[in-house]
Amino acid sequence: MAEVTGALGPLFLLILLGAALGYWRQPGDDFWPQMERLIYFLLFPAMLVATLAEADVTQVPVGRLALVMLGAMTIFSIVLWRSRRWLRLEAAAFTSVFQGAVRFNTYVGVAGAAALHGSLGATTAAVAVALMVPVVNVLCVASFIAAGTLGSSSLGKSVAALLRNPLILACIAGIVLNLSGIGLPGWSGSTVELLGRAALPLGLVAVGVALRPMALLRVDRGVWAANMIKLVLMPALVLGAAWLVGLDSVSRDVALLFAALPTATSAYILARQLGGDAEMMAALITGQTLLAMLSLPLWLRLAGG
Template sequence: MEGVVGALGPLFLLILLGAILGRGPWPGGDFWPRLEGLIYYLLFPAMLLATLAEADIQAVPVARLALALLGAMLVLGAGLWALRRRLGLDTPAFTSVFQGALRFNTYVGVAGAAALHGPTGATVAAVAVALMVPVVNVLCVLTFLAAGTLGAGGVGKSLAALARNPLILACLAGIALNLSGLGLPGWSREAVGLLGRAALPLGLVAVGVALRPQALLRRDAGVWAANLIKLAVLPALVLSIALLLGLDPISRDVALLFAALPTATSAYILARQLGGDAELMAALITGQTLFAMLSLPLWLRLAA
C-alpha cells in the first residue's frame, strides 16, 4: 500500500496545487484556458507520439487489454441506457451522468501508470489511450444524439471534431511510425520527448484548476449513480475481466487504473456545448477527482 500511495501521492499533490493556483489572483487572465489548450493540442499528443513511436507494442497484450477495458465500458454504457427511466433523470442530466460514468482523466491515467511501472507502464497506458479515447468519444456523441440534445447541425460538428481529436491523431501517427520501423528519426526523438515530458505535470496542475468545490453541494441521484459506477462498478468489472483473461501484473494494473480514474475535466465543456447538465458535470468532475485520491490506491492495493 505504501508503494502505491508513494507513486500516486505526488500526482495528487500537483492536482491540489492546481486547485490552489486556480483560486488565486496569479497568474490571472486567460492563462489557464490557454495553458490547457497548449497541453491538449501540443504537449500531450507529443507524449503519446513519442511513447508509441518508440515502444515495443508487441509486448503489450493489446487484444486482452481491449477486451477488458472496452468490454466493460460497453456493458456499463448499455446498462445505463437500460436504467435511464429508473434513475429518474431528465435528458441533460442523463448525458452528464453517462459522461461521468465512462469518461476518464487521461492525464492522471498516464502519469499514474508511469509512476507505478515506469516506461513499461507508460507504454501500456499509451495503448490504453489509443483504444479508449475513440470509443468513449463515439459513445458520448451517440448518447447526445440519442438524447436529442445535439440539434440539427450538432451531429456533423461532433463527428468532425472527433476526426480532428489531437489525442486520436497522435496515437495513429505514433502507431504508424512504430509499425513502419521509422520511429522518430534524428533530433525529433529528443525534441518530441522533451515536449512530452512537460505534458504530465502541467496536465495534473490543469486538472486541479478545473475543479469546482462549490459544485460538491449537489447531491441528487445523478451524482450518486455516476460516482458509484465510475469509482466502484467499472473498476470491479475491469479487474474481474483482467483476472479471467490472465493479464500480466503491469497490464492488469494499468487497466484497473484507467477504469478507476475520475472523469475527464473536458466533459464539462462538452456538457455545456452539447446540451448536457453542466452544473451536474462540474459536481461529478470535482467529487470524483477528490474521491479517487482514496479509491485509486485501494483498488490498486486490492489488485496486488
C-alpha cells in the same frame, strides 16, 4: 500500500496545487484556458506520439487489454442507457451522468501508470489511450444524439470535432510511425520527447485548476449513480475480468487504473457545447477527482494483494 501511495501521492499533490492556484486565480483568469489548449493540442499528443512511435508494443497484450477495458466500458454504457427510465433524469442530466460514468482523466492515468511501472507502464498506458479514447468519444457523442440534446448543425460539428480530436490523431500517428519502422529519426525523437515530458505535470496542475468546490453541493440520484459506476462498479468488473483473462501485473494495474480514474475535465466543455447539464458535470468532475485520491490507492492495493 506504501508503494502505491508513494507513486500516486505526488500526482495528487500536483492536482491540489492546481486547485490552490485556481482558488487564488493565479497567474490569472486567462492563463489556464490557454495552457489547457497547449497541453491538449500539443504537449499531450507529443507524449503519445513519442511513446507509441518508439514503444515495443509486443510487450503489451493488446487483445486481452482491449477485451477487458472496452468490454467494461461497453457493458456499463448499455446498463446506463437501459437504466435511464429508472434514474428519471432529464436528457441533459443523463448525458452528464453518462460522461461521468464512462470518461476518464487521461493525464492522471498516464502519469499514474508511469509512476507505478516506469517506461513499460507508460507504454501500456499509451496503448490503453489508443484503444479507449476513440471509443469513449464516439460513445459520449452518441449519448447526446440519442438523448436528443443536439440539433442537426451541432451534430455535424460534433462529428467534425471527433475526426480532428488531437489525441486520436496522435495515437494514429504514433502507431503508423511504429508499424512502418520509421519511428522518430534524428533530432525529432528528442524534440518530441522533451515536449511530451511537460504534458503530465502541467496536465495534473490543470486538472486541479478546473475543480469547482462549490459544485460539490449538488448531490442527487444522477451524481450517486455516476460515482458508483465510475469509482466502484467499473473497477470491480475490470479487476475481475483482468484476473479471468490472465493479464500480467503491469497490464492489470493499468487497466484497473483507467477503470477507476475520475472522469475527464474536458467533459465539462463537451456538456456546455452539446446541451448537457454543465452544473452536474462540474459536480461529478470535482467529486470524483477528490474521491479518487482515496479509492485509487485502495483498488491498486487490492489488485496487488
